[in-house]
Amino acid sequence: MSHNESFEDLFKVEETKKLRHLTPGQKITATIVSLGEETTFLDVGGKSEGVLNSSELKNEENQFTRSAGDTVDVYFLQSKGSEMLFTTSLGSGSSAAHLEEAFHGGIPVEGFVKAEIKGGFEITLGGNIRGFCPYSQMGLRRVDDAAGEYLETHMKFMISRFEEGGRNIVLSARAIQEAEREEMREKLKETLAEGQSVEGEISSIRDFGAFVDIGGVDGLIPISEIGWSRVENVNDYFTVGQKVKVIVKKLDWDNNRISLSYKETLANPWDSAVENFPEGSTHTGTVARLAQFGAFVTLAPGVDGLVHISKLGNGRRIHHPREVLEEGQNIDVKVEKIDLDERRISLVPADYVSPEGKEQKEKDEYRSYISKDRKKKSSNMGGFGALLQAKLSEKKKN
Template identity: 50%
Template sequence: MDKDDKELKETTEEESFADLFAKSFADQVRLEPGQKVEAKILKISGDWIFLDTGRKGEGVLEAKELLDADGNLTVKEGDTITAWFLGVSHNELRFTTRLGGGSAGQSQLEDAWRNGIPVEGHVEKEIKGGFEVKVGGTVRAFCPYSQISLRRVENAADYIGKRLSFRISEYGENGRNIVLSHRSVLEEERLRQKEEQKETLKEGMIVQGTVTSLRDFGAFISIGSVEGLLPISEIGWSRVKDIHEVLSVGQNVEVVIKQIDWENDKISFSLKDTLADPWDKVALTYPEGSFHTGRVARLAQFGAFVTLDSGVDGLIHISKLGAGKRINHPREVIKEGETVEVKVESVDRENRRLSLSLAEVSRAAEQEERTIEEFRRTAAETSAKTMGTLGDLLKAKLEKGKK
């Protein structure tokens, strides 16, 4: 065998060996381009992140895909991420968390559409019905308003200039008509987080949340990917008339998980349960016979409710409002919002009830009682003295008769 034949044979054997190795490697991994996997980060080294996909051979991912706006990695070794398989290159399993915003060609965008791989896009400007987004470096695409967020877009300018992950929902005319959805990416992430939170969230837990919207009946609170309702009755110990006076959208709150219903996807919270119960110290703060100032909260046919402190209301019965005169309704004597001085008549801690009376009426009644008592005492003393004088005269007369 001459030299040329020998070199040709060696080259052919090398190529055959490489082909066999690649084929063997591909058979082992059994992954198809576009297939989604959950992978654990084994090591972060320079520009590359090495992944454990649960199969033979490590996967690799470009680290730049997981940098934040300041150029810092958003993950660490040991974290689990969602990635899509691109293929085998140089005997390595190549993955992506999204197709980059660089010079991705039309073929890559079409693959992303067919396989559901997210693509990175730059929101260029607002146009009729939504936004113009650049993907693959130069390719123009359209994202409707309804697909840019999980909620209704209040201010389109907030999205201009941002780099976001999108899924291609429509790919037509050989890439000249591309429709994107950022919402689908958010929904998938929220679903993933919700599944994780199902394992950790329990009734009775205290969690940090953010107010996402306000309604007449309560507030919606978001805790990560989960959103639940804070009923207006659970905001505080006192009665809330206008929820906007207590909470605002974007406000951070600490709440207790009151009830979880994963089957119907419902969670209810309580802000009240994180606050001290004012009735724990009512007997000490408002003992029977003490006087206090309060505000008339509301009127009812049978009396007036007076707020002494947050969550502590007492009732002045209608019979104690007329200063001895019969009235048909409390409004004849008192009005809502008025500041009044009251006397605590009785405390029922178990049933959370305070019986009150108007201080001026109570004082007037007490003064009347004192006056009557003083009159009775004086009359008794006078009577005793009179009887004593008559007795003395009678005794003296009897003694004189004996002599």
């Protein structure tokens, strides 16, 4: 140790080495140590202590939205003496110089959506600085009524272009939202599991199903997983923005595919099928679909049975069920057999008679006819004999 150095100097050097080194614009997660009316102190790791303007943690009623001990995402601005200055975003008091720092440092800025103009929106920054955000950069998804959705709202943006001393500023809200979703996605990867029940919001509807935002990622409810009955139009079941509860069917993080089921949150109609449709019972159903081999008949929502083509035609040979039935037609059917494990119900028309039964019926009808004919003949013979006997008796008397 030299004569010019003291233990105090060495201690300061050692402490300085322990200070966390940050670059302007770097994003970190800090812990709130204390909240003051003007200044909030942050624990930013190591021996470092950060300072944040308390107004950034207050709502419109000037009430704090966070408490001591909470974590908050902040961006490093600069070191001022022994203090490290942070921000959650550059606010309305920012100058063009501050906005240029935000551009180079990748720090979000807060803006007011003032007007809709050609190609996007005019955004007011720093009170009187004008910026432009294209439609495509306003959000993650296309919005039908963009003006109604965004006008006169405060939003956070990243500056994607800063030119001409601030006279040409291009913004992107989508960049921030994508970064936030990526963070949420990483958290979901740690907690989401197949078979889990989660809540989400319908984000878009397609012919093949509905996409659901489950908090950072979108999952798909295929049309086959919407309801227990056959679904023709997804719009009959969902609307964009609707809150839904779903079951996670399959997770494929590598390909960003999450399969969901809505119908598994609903009561399964097959659980009571044996009680509601016992073998031998008769019901009125609706022809749901015609196939080459038979007709599918809906007995209840989610419960279809099959009438095989061989049971149709009332004994007449047909080549396709459409010859005697049409979709949407009501038909009286009898449950011939039910297989709960395979979820199959075999049906026959209520007035169906099997070939064996038809043959037996014909035999019974023939026997009945013969029996009646013999009785008639016997009755006729009995009348003729009585007449003959009467004639003979009359002759004897004479």
